[in-house]
Amino acid sequence: MRLILLPHAGGGSGFFRDWPGELPDGIETWAVQYPGRERRASEPLPARLSDVVTGATSEILPLLDRPTGFFGHSMGATIGYEVLRRLERDHPTAVAHAAHLFVSARQAPHQPRRKLIHALPDDEFAEVLRRHGGTHDAVLDDAELWELFQPILRNDYRMAETHRPTPVTPPLDLDITALTGDDDPSVDVGAAARWADAGRGEFAHHRLPGGHFFLVPHLPEVATTVAHRLRRSAGRRRAE
Template sequence: MLFPVDSWIRDFGLAPAAPVRLLCFPHAGGTAAYYRPLAAALAPDVDILAVQYPGRQERFRERLVDTVGELADGVADAVRPLLYQPLSFFGHSMGAAVAYEVALRLQTRGHRLRTFFVSGQSTPAARRDRGVHSLPDGLLAAELQRLGATDPAILADRELLGVLLPAIRADYRAIETYRRSYEPTLDCPIVTLTGTADPYVRPSEAAAWSRLTRHDFAFHELPGDHFFLDTQRDRVCEILRRHLTPSPTADRR
């Protein structure tokens, strides 16, 4: 079950007493509920919260947002009440870009994250416009099928797909038009995860996040495509635990 902390943030209610808190940012077309399995796997040691973008699930009637900057503005305001204890971010795909922008906004206000996790995303300066957001509905659905980003049952349901595609298209427009010529560094460690067969992000592009931190950097390349999070969940949880609750002798490779 999802509990609203704010219009932008959902709590799974599985680890309220955990000493470690991680806010997760969904991929393009994703929802807060995508992180439910991760929340269950990491409880009770880590309290997982997740961002809910406008235009999906219980926010269905809200205006869609199609820029990373506006999404980040909304989350940055919503996250302020959570800053009374150490907070880390985990962003996958588009979510990593939104999380980075939120981290920068918090940093300018004097707040530092504990750890920033980047999954399946290249650095902000990379070119990422593949024209997916401009595709006709049929071709956009085919791209979702190719990536394995959407339940095949949804792709086969034309009526339901028609309801969901506007939000998915807005997300793709947000990430495909996002690019920074200047990449400010973060005042926290960065941990990058990427899939060996990701068609969107080469390992070298994922590793380039090393230049965006003033602190420790760790790079993890896992078997799988863009959604290696689904097939490598146990390994992902192991990495998260290691970096969220490090011991003095922890292996940081």
Template sequence: MVPQVPGGQAAGPAAVPAACGGSASFFHSWGHALGADIEVLAARYPGRQERIAEPCVESMESLAESITHELLPYTDVPLAVFGHSMGASLAYEVGVRLEKRYGTALRGLFVSCRQAPHRVEPERHDLRGDEAVVAEVRRLGGTDPGLLTDPDLRELLLPAMRADFRVVGTYEARPVIPLGCPVVGYLGESDPDVTEGDMRAWRDATTVEFDLRTFSGGHFYLADEKESVVRDIAGRLA
């Protein structure tokens, strides 16, 4: 699972894709927005874009192991990780592996619109069939409705969406392992599923400081608030 590198100088956030069916291309514009001294690595999952021919990964553990392995060459410089929705759980799992297994503490863990690991309540939308998967994607928003109504495009996107819902649906609550780095939570104030209380529970995932920022918008507030979020992350990494 090779991170796609937009460019930069020193290691900064390794951005994992957004919600179910998300793409690394969402984060490409972050490369310049975070400044010349931060390099952005956006993880490209198998089964989408130029990796469309590869089998999708269907477990959080497999994704975390692969991304951790790909990040090891960058552990000689400060490294931070950002993840949105499903990616927040994945970012946490990567952070745990880097710190507990390889002795590399992150500069920061940035998590967005996702319950803390000891608070997740998985739902198996993937077991209810493709219509249930598509309905859930529509409910959360963030995906062009035209992509889901065009039969050819829908068939192209469905494998990745199914796989991601399987990843989320099989990732069960677990005792939280606190990390020795700051944790920052981000939330769209009208997110239909994630509350401020859910995000504040991420406080248990760090032995140092925790902070929470809320923005206008729902689950995909990032689309409209990208500049504010990127500015906040850059300030914390300065």
């Protein structure tokens, strides 16, 4: 089996560096790297989320020769959903190997965000990032680092917040698991539970202690859940 990992706004593939060690043998991980960061730092930032989806879809397509799960955190959940929609539309044979979509810290596509933050002044924008907990204090407190990373963060939030999601009807032909932190200030639990509308397979909603980045301290538990549910979904795919 394979597991495609999609990071959050401002994040890179390095966010998932510890995942291979937490998952059992037999689940091969591939982390998507967005343009403009880490090893793709020399590339221009994408203008639209659909551009990220197009690039990610072309890279993921050759990997869909076996049961595959998609795990997206925050913005990555939206990208994972849109990649699956793109595959469903353009590559119906390949998408048949997509077994499970895991959506972490994200409201369902048809549930609007409660507050848009990409246009906030710098100090307010930085404070929201600090509350979310996914940006190192060193970046937020150092003027040079902030000047370097703020355009990436703001561009990602702009793309995510202005993106018009693909409708959830008809639902995707796969299982979906939503994961949320009980103290996440940016994701309403009810809005996350509406991911059930986006798939016609089994749905589960796992709530864990913590905020927007609850999965960092709870990685072993999250990885166990992902492995169990991916294996279950892949077993049904093979039986079909």
